[in-house]
Amino acid sequence: MFGNNNSSIDNETIELLENAQSRIRQKKNVYRHFIFYLFVSGFFLFVDLVLAVGKTLSIFNYSWSIWVLLIWTFILLYHLFDVFISKKIINKKWVSNQKSHLIEIQKEKIKSLRKDIEIESKIYAESNSNNSNQMVTIIVAASENDVIGDNNKLIWHLSKDLIRFKNLTKGHHVIMGRKTFESMPKALPNRTNVVITRNKNYTAENIVVVDSIENALKVCKDDPQPFIIGGGEIYKLGLEYSKRIELTRVHHNFEGDTIFPEIDKEIWKEVKKIKMFDIENHDYNFSFITYDKFS
Numbered sequence: 001m002f003g004n005n006n007s008s009i010d011n012e013t014i015e016l017l018e019n020a021q022s023r024i025r026q027k028k029n030v031y032r033h034f035i036f037y038l039f040v041s042g043f044f045l046f047v048d049l050v051l052a053v054g055k056t057l058s059i060f061n062y063s064w065s066i067w068v069l070l071i072w073t074f075i076l077l078y079h080l081f082d083v084f085i086s087k088k089i090i091n092k093k094w095v096s097n098q099k100s101h102l103i104e105i106q107k108e109k110i111k112s113l114r115k116d117i118e119i120e121s122k123i124y125a126e127s128n129s130n131n132s133n134q135m136v137t138i139i140v141a142a143s144e145n146d147v148i149g150d151n152n153k154l155i156w157h158l159s160k161d162l163i164r165f166k167n168l169t170k171g172h173h174v175i176m177g178r179k180t181f182e183s184m185p186k187a188l189p190n191r192t193n194v195v196i197t198r199n200k201n202y203t204a205e206n207i208v209v210v211d212s213i214e215n216a217l218k219v220c221k222d223d224p225q226p227f228i229i230g231g232g233e234i235y236k237l238g239l240e241y242s243k244r245i246e247l248t249r250v251h252h253n254f255e256g257d258t259i260f261p262e263i264d265k266e267i268w269k270e271v272k273k274i275k276m277f278d279i280e281n282h283d284y285n286f287s288f289i290t291y292d293k294f295s
Ligand SMILES: NC(=O)c1ccc[n+]([C@@H]2O[C@H](COP(=O)([O-])OP(=O)(O)OC[C@H]3O[C@@H](n4cnc5c(N)ncnc54)[C@H](OP(=O)(O)O)[C@@H]3O)[C@@H](O)[C@H]2O)c1
Pocket: 139, 140, 141, 142, 147, 148, 149, 150, 151, 152, 153, 154, 176, 177, 178, 179, 180, 181, 183, 196, 197, 198, 199, 211, 212, 213, 229, 230, 231, 232, 233, 234, 235, 237, 258
């Protein structure tokens, strides 16, 4: 729409400019005509009346030069009339139409720009007010080689990690992919379970179903700290929107089919680390590491 407006404004403006140039040309021509007329008239009168060349060509007692000048005077008057009266009237009307047309186009453009600005500022204000104080947090347990699951199951059982998960996420929204949800016996109690799926008919007890990470975050907009709890696909989508990662690093390598994306150390800075080594009834050493986003 803007493109069309722009091009029509350009064309109209060019037309106005060309018209103004043509008016200047017309006036210059009249002026030249008049000067030429004066010069040649003087010359003819001199040749005819002073030098008496062609004296025999007088008609009705007027010599040839008077006739020529009379006819030429009419032509000159017609030229003056055409440029300064008839063309001026027609041109005035055309210019005024052209101007109102241009003003209309400009008004439309301003209206449309205002609308765009309103929409943009609304989006900006909304995104600012929604996200500025919200700590969207990824919570994940990953092995040294970034494996987080296999065959839609967790690989290890670390009860201290589960307790920490429970304590951190209690009372908050937990966002998860459909597969992670189905790997659990039921929705996690004392939390709002938000499940992401492309299946529009998906339902289950005690969950909120959404079709994108953005809509999941919209559901959580009043929660100061919603948690993204997996799995692999949803972590990948969620990294962009998260400000914190609560990682349980299991100090062992595992085989598995689901991987946590590599943590970019240019973006994420380790702010806390608690080593959980040689804990009773735990098969592996692990550490709780907190990363905050710094860019
Ligand atoms: N170690 C940990 O901390 C941890 C935590 C959580 C999970 N896990 C493990 O991770 C594994 C599951 O992870 P996963 O990557 O296979 O699956 P997932 O991320 O849990 O869920 C994937 C599903 O989410 C939906 N989805 C993905 N992207 C979407 C998008 N852009 N828009 C709409 N819906 C979208 C799709 O559901 P539909 O197919 O229904 O459309 C997709 O099949 C399991 O092994 C689990 O045990 C580990």
